[in-house]
């Protein structure tokens with residue numbers, strides 16, 4: 401790995417993240433032939449090189465010229481790792497200017513992608529071979545055409561299959577063990593399946609009261625190269641063969657992707673166009689930035705959308721997510737309605753269950769009133785605790801009742817499997833310093 405990739409203060413000299421057109425402009429400016437840009441492009445995104453020296457398709461003098469001009473590959477570097485008992489790996493990713501974010505590797509995923517209409521979810525459920533991604537009616541139109549709530553959604557039995565595995569991490573249960581054995585089986589059958597959770601900002605400005613990342617505040621946006629580069633670094637570490645292995649991406653790590661919209665969307669284009677991961681295998685989660693949701697609805701290439709609803713009315717939501725005072729639930733749902741959905745595509749509504757705050761039957765009824773009759777599915781997330789955050793986990797009984805009420809009301813409802821809670825890698829736990837300072841996580845230096 402080139403030393404300058406770590407010490408570089410200017411991230412502007414990073415090649416990783418540049419489009420082919422940008423690389424072409426760059427090489428032409430240096431007086432090199434345009435074809436060199438294609439070689440660099442291939443090496444960066446397909447060859448997964450970490451340093452200029454590894455771009456052996458380029459003549460030595462061209463590599464030296466690039467180095468002399470200060471250019472580096474500049475892909476995020478895995479500086480530290482933590483491994484969970486459940487197989488999840490959490491990486492501390494260091495950027496060119498020394499800032500760090502966290503990225504999570506989840507063999508087999510966390511269930512967050514289930515039932516969202518994505519290719520991955522549908523294949524997993526054995527529903528389809530192929531899926532239409534954009535251009536259909538909006539989620540309310542489609543539901544109306546189906547004539548019934550949740551008619552096109554996963555069956556309630558499939559929701560029940562993900563049964564409340566309680567508010568506790570249950571990695572010792574036979575069911576859980578079987579899921580991990582399945583990874584080995586998949587490997588033997590020739591491919592691997594995993595989900596990578598990506599960060600979009602260093603910290604976050606949104607200040608959700610239940611989220612550990614919020615405690616960081618916002619330091620800066622990540623560039624498109626830094627967002628896509630997290631994926632490239634993890635794929636390289638895991639030896640993943642894109643096109644053969646099944647990789648899902650969730651933009652659910654540190655930060656609010658829709659407050660870094662342009663870089664987020666540029667990274668989507670790099671990941672799909674240059675790195676070959678279809679956008680139908682990507683899901684972006686937003687806390688609800690209304691103008692950005694409307695913009696997202698206009699994109700021709702876009703991931704699936706997950707909206708962090710997290711409360712059934714504006715009063716509770718404003719308490720736990722102060723951003724609700726800017727854009728309330730009604731405004732968010734109207735914006736979501738403008739998204740043209742594929743035939744089997746759903747909008748996911750994430751709902752973090754906080755004991756005694758938003759997890760009671762009256763809240764479930766309000767959720768049904770908000771989302772009933774739409775092409776929505778709900779992902780319940782049992783709150784993951786963090787130091788200094790004074791919420792409680794819901795009881796397993798309350799989780800079960802909440803899920804059953806939504807399913808009975810016609811909303812496909814899943815419970816997200818918590819991954820890597822023991823290493824602070826689960827939803828909303830990505831805040832390295834707090835966890836480490838509290839002595840809760842053992843971090844190993846990356847090999």
Ligand SMILES: C[S@@+](CC[C@H](N)C(=O)[O-])C[C@H]1O[C@@H](n2cnc3c(N)ncnc32)[C@H](O)[C@@H]1O
Nearest residue numbers: 611652655656685686687708750783784827828
């Ligand atoms: C960490 S956020 C990142 C994406 C985006 N900023 C958002 O809020 O949707 C991903 C999901 O984690 C949820 N979350 C945050 N803190 C959590 C916690 N402590 N336990 C469980 N889920 C949490 C959020 O509500 C959101 O649905």
Ligand code: SF4
Nearest residue numbers: 604606608611614687
């Ligand atoms: S839940 Fe999402 S938007 Fe809210 S503070 Fe955490 S990362 Fe930011």
